[in-house]
Structure formats: C-alpha cells, structure tokens
Amino acid sequence: MMLDDFMTRAMLAGVGVACAAAPLGSFVVWRRMAYFGDATAHAAILGVALSLALNLSIFAGAVAVALIMALTVTLLTGRGYAMDTLLGVLAHSALAFGLVAVSFLSGVRIDLMAYLFGDILAVSRGDLAVIWAGAALVVGLIAWRWSALLTATLSEELAYADGIDPRREQLVLTVALAITVAVAIKVVGVLLIAAMLIIPAAAARPLSRTPEQMALIAALIGAAAAVVGLRAAYTFDTPAGPSIVCVAAVVFLATSLLRTLQTRDRKPR
C-alpha cells in the first residue's frame, strides 16, 4: 500500500502542514504577527515535555501549552509591556522551562532534536491522520471566518462598524495558530514552524493581486517546497525539515527578485 512508504508519508505530512500554514501564514504576515508565531512555537516544547512526563499525546500537550501561551499574550498586551517584550519573555522562558523539564524525565531518553527540528521521515499513519485532521480544522476555521478576519485585519473600526468583533477574530487566529504549531512539530520542528508560516506567504505576495490568491499561491509554494525539499534531503542526505525550509527560502528569493525586476521595468502603478 502507498502509505507504507515512509517517503510518501513524509510528503503527505509536509503538504498537509503547508495547506494549513498558507492561509494562516498570510494573516500572520498581514498582521505583523511573525514573532507571535515564533513565540507560540517555542512554548510548544514545554507542552511536549509535559505530555511526555504525563504520558499524554504530544499533540494534545503542544496544543494546550501553545494555546495558553497565545491567550496569555493576547490578554496581557497593552497592559504595561509592549507586545514584543512580552513575547520575548514568555517564549524563551517557556522554551527554557521546557528544555529543563525534559532533562528531569527519567526512563527513555527522548530525542529532543526530533522536536526542535522535526522528524518528518518518522511520521506514522497515526501522525498523518492527526496532521490532516488538524490542517482541515485550521483551513475550515479560517475559511469560515475569512471575510470577518480580513475586515478586522484591514481596520478595527471598519470591523466594528460592520458588526464584527475584532477581538473574537484575533481569538480565531490564536486558536488556529496553536493547532498549526502542534501539527507541525513533527514535520519541521519547533524552531522552523514560523518559517513554514511566513516564507511561503511572503514568497506568494509578489505574485498575487487579491488576498485569496496570496493564500492559495502560498499553499502551492509550501507544498512544492515540502515535496522538493524531501527529494533533496533524500538525494543529498540532508536533514529533512531544514531542507524544506531552504527550498521555500529559495522560492522567496526568486519571487522577490522577480518583483524588483518588474518594478524596475515599469513604474509602480
């Protein structure tokens, strides 16, 4: 059967994460939440440690901690600390506590590298189910709230005037972010999740004229990066997660150059 091949499973996992990361990543870019994504991901390592200690599913632990982290930041913002200070404190403390907590775990030595950089080649059928279910949930959530999310991103006042509560939409993004992080841990690892969110979306920007196009093109770029990156990792015997991110970065470079050339050819409209 097709899913017996670890390469096929890895590619399906990568494509699944790319699909969830694309629309969410577009919002992260538009709302300048890049560091927020990073912080949520770092906090997830604490979730991993806790779920190993308590014998819970890693996905559940990571979602829970990522969600708590994201909600805390959302609540505390604007109460004395700037957002980036708060994120810096919480993200790195959560990462540090997570790493320390892991060292206390007796018994099986766990391979921390697998969670920091991902271990996409070890994705099981069960993992694949979790990844695709999570991705479907995120895509469904964002598709359902799409107009409201976009309006709230464009202007809080316009959102209120349209009867949309921008704080509720922020919460939708926060939840989607926590799920994406938890789903992507196995694939690209904690340290590179933000890359999967931001790089495909940023690479799609010069090629798009509408928000919908940007999300769609970002998904295509992300999926292509996953497939090509895995092939490259197989061929050159390089680490899989970072190879995927490298391919996405090369695409970003290419579309950015394209944009520069275009704007030089004709004056920006």
Place this chain on the structure above:
Amino acid sequence: MNLVSVENISVGYGAQKVLRNVSLAIAPREIVTIVGPNGSGKTTLLRALIGAARPSQGHIRKRTGLRVGYVPQKLHIDPTLPITVERFLRLPGGIARSACAQALRRAGVPDLSGRQMSDLSGGQTQRVLLARALINEPELLLLDEATQGLDQPGSAAFYRQIEDVRRTTGCAILMISHELHVVMSASDRVICLNGHVCCEGTPDIVSAAPEYRALFGTGTGGALALYRHDHDHAHDDTCDHAHGHDAHAHPTKAAE
C-alpha cells in the same frame, strides 16, 4: 423620528472619562458636524456610535434596521496585503459588482475598481472608504475627520462630494472635523464638544456662543466671516485677494 438618539452617555478608558453625560439626536437628512479641541472625545463619540466603545452609562438608541455607513479617519493597509479596490468593497459579502461600480461613481472615483488599495493616494483612499460606506445605501453616514491628510483643495472637493451624496441619496450625515470654516458652511447643525456638549445649534448660533469662542478663540471668527461673505457675494476676485487662498477652498453652497 430620529435615526439615532444618544441619551446621557458617559464613556471612559479605565478610570478616565472621555465623555460625560452626552446627549444628542440625529434626524433624517440632517448634516450635523461635531467640532471640539483635541482630546474632547469626538472620535470616542463616533466609536460609541459604531459599537467600538461601550458607554459606562446611558443608552444609544438606533432606529430598528438603521443602515449606517462609516468612513474612518484613515486606513493603513500593510503593503504585504494585496487587495484590489473592488475586492475591498465586496468584502462584507453578497455585494454585486454593479453596486460597487455605483458606489465608486457616487464617491467620485469611478475608475479605481481594479487598482491595488496600497497604491492609492490619500485622497483616493478616502474616496474609496466613502464608496464602501455608501455601498449599502446608508440612512446615516458617519465621517471621522475624513479629510485628515488631504490638502485644502482636496478636502474641499471631498466635502462637495459629501453634499452631493446627501442630495442624491438623502442620507443624514454626522461628521467630525477640524476644519471649522469649511465644515460649518456645509452643516445644518453644529455640536461643540469638549467632554460634554458645550453648545449646539445652527452654525451662526454656535459660532456666536461664548463657549465656542472660549474654545476656539476669535481667530475662527474671521474664517466664519469670510465664509458668510463668500455666500453674500459669490466668488469675486477682490474677496480672494483680500483673504488669500482660503476662499478657493470653500465648498460653494451655490450648488444647492
């Protein structure tokens, strides 16, 4: 019956009250302008009207099913967000292309629909925001210093457009402005706000009120005199010479 009545509301951020016991009402087809110094709560009042700020006391009653159009002070769209004018206008969903085109025509920018929002000039952005506010045929249009960042001819043209919109659609308009002389000429009623309603009435009454004079000094008296003068003698050259370029910028009521 009034479109909106604000009954004795107070609004504050934390312990500080920005608005205290403010009451006002807007009747159909009326143009009402709110003037007041910085920090007087003008924007907070508008935010309360669109539901973005919640009054700690008092009520805001809107006529059932009231359609409100809102034009914010400015719109900053991150350059990473690609969106055409048409997509922006159709964002609330269920809006036909023809409605977009009509709203853009009414706002005086019929040719912008395919352009990127982030490429528009300040004046064009304000027109597009006006089009967005007009798209659902509002009975009440709220404008929050909609001409901020526009030069004098630009804002005069914008206000002419507003008068034109009122004439063609018959909607009531509530607006905030810093540009006293321009705005007063176009208003049926002026409300002078400074945390509370200092005075209100027709432009003539308000500009003569001691509360208004205390807030804005006598400097604006000159501008109002100029405005009235402008009405008595439509656009003669001596007037322009005597008062500088200001006279060009006035929206002429002659059109009405």
